[in-house]
Structures are given as C-alpha cells and as structure tokens.
C-alpha cells in the first residue's frame with residue numbers, strides 16, 4: 204500500500220514562484236498523469252516526489268510519513284532521454300542498481316545472491332521484451348528498446364512509486380503504443396503507484412486512472428512571473444475505459460485546457476474536480492455534470 208499526499212506545497216526558485224498551493228492525494232496503485240504546458244512546473248513536482256528538490260513550503264507524505272530528504276530506492280524514475288550506462292551490457296545495466304546497493308552492505312556479490320539477482324534481471328528483461336538483447340550494449344538498441352531497458356532498471360529496485368518524466372516523448376507513434384501496453388501490464392503486475400508527466404493528452408487519457416492538469420490559476424499581465432502553477436483540474440477515470448479519438452483534437456489554436464475538457468467530456472465515468480483553491484471565476488471547478 205502506497206499513498207502519496209501532497210499538502211499545500213509551494214516551490215520557488217530565486218524567489219520566483221513556480222508551484223503554489225498544490226494539494227492532492229494519490230491512493231495506492233494510482234496511475235497518475237500530469238499534463239500542463241511547457242514551464243508549468245510538472246518536472247519540478249516530479250523532482251520533489253523523487254526528493255531531488257524540496258518544497259519551499261508544505262509537505263509531501265508517503266504512507267503518512269514525510270518523504271525522505273534523499274532519493275531512495277522506494278521511488279524509481281525513468282526520464283525522457285535514455286539514462287542507461289553506455290559501457291555496460293543490457294543485463295549489467297539492469298544489475299547495476301541492486302549490485303551497487305547490496306555491495307555497500309556485503310562488498311562484492313557472490314554465489315547464490317548473485318545468481319538470484321541475475322535470474323530476476325532476466326525475468327524483467329523478458330517482461331520488457333529484451334531477453335534476446337541481454338548481451339548487447341545500449342548503442343546497439345533502438346530508442347524504444349533503451350527506454351524499455353530504463354524501465355527494467357527502475358523495476359528491479361522494486362519501487363513502491365515509479366516516476367516517469369515524459370518517458371515516451373522521443374519515441375515514434377507505433378513504438379509509443381507498444382510502450383503504453385507494456386507500462387500498463389507492468390503497472391498491473393507490479394502493483395505500483397505511477398506518476399507520469401506528459402505533453403500528450405491522448406497518452407494521458409489512455410494510461411491514467413487520474414489526470415491532473417497543472418497551470419497558472421492567477422495571472423498578472425504586468426508580471427507574468429508573479430504567480431506559480433497549481434492543479435487546475437483533477438480528473439478520475441475508470442481504468443476499464445477506452446479513450447475515444449476525435450479529429451477535432453488536432454485543430455489548431457486550441458489551448459491544452461480546451462482539449463483536456465473536451466476529452467474529459469467524452470469519457471465515461473469521468474469525474475472532474477476543479478482546483479482545490481479556485482481564485483478566479485474562470486478557474487472555478489468543472490463539475491461532472493458540466494463535462495458529461
């Protein structure tokens with residue numbers, strides 16, 4: 204069981220507010236997608252969940268306990284750009300994390316323990332469809348294969364929470380589709396909570412049980428940097444649903460929020476909640492009835 208609670212979190216860089224009043228609770232086994240325009244603060248939020256950054260105010264709790272101040276193995280991460288070791292084989296890339304962790308306690312790994320880890324690594328490579336590439340080097344892999352390797356690398360640490368920062372953003376459409384199936388299968392098999400950042404609305408609605416839209420709720424035209432972003436829409440989805448496609452989603456000049464609300468309106472069982480602290484009439488909550 205892994206519940207993440209983000210409580211009234213603010214983040215500033217050099218006194219510039221990036222995020223403000225972020226409040227959300229993600230129950231165990233949520234697949235949460237974070238959408239928002241460029242610079243909205245999505246990666247900053249993810250980095251705080253990873254403990255690479257600390258909130259300027261507010262707190263983040265995992266299972267009721269304040270989050271560790273250092274990144275821990277209970278939170279795995281996959282970034283958009285392949286974060287694998289180029290000089291190690293595929294198998295050794297998967298083994299690198301646990302070998303490092305365990306050798307800190309036991310020195311070099313030997314015998315039974317090493318064999319067990321190797322079996323687990325091969326099992327994961329099989330799950331991500333890379334068992335035939337175990338002896339290859341990353342340079343010999345396609346972009347999609349490298350991302351699958353990065354996912355196996357994260358999963359071998361058995362994280363309670365998997366954080367994904369646009370992991371499929373650099374992949375072509377068909378590879379992306381197969382990665383979507385893979386990540387949904389892994390999410391079901393491993394019972395983790397996933398938090399994933401994306402720019403792709405269709406991806407968010409295909410994968411998420413929860414979709415959060417992050418944007419500025421207050422804007423000062425004289426001082427665009429005056430306010431930070433917050434959660435402006437919080438959408439819960441039935442995991443069994445299918446995301447319908449609509450050609451009008453590709454119309455130009457639509458804001459991400461317009462497209463988001465259109466999608467939300469077409470989903471069965473979608474419940475959209477407004478931001479926790481609406482401050483302008485425009486940003487006030489969108490009820491389930493309005494989007495139905």
Ligand SMILES: Nc1ncnc2c1ncn2[C@@H]1O[C@H](COP(=O)(O)OP(=O)(O)OP(=O)(O)O)[C@@H](O)[C@H]1O
Nearest residue numbers: 216217221239240241242243244245246247248402
């Ligand atoms: N370490 C830092 N120091 C100062 N400013 C930062 C730092 N990290 C991020 N920022 C600023 O915070 C804002 C939000 O950045 P962030 O990367 O979280 O946005 P994002 O929503 O993930 O954007 P994108 O979709 O383009 O990746 C940006 O204006 C960025 O320049």
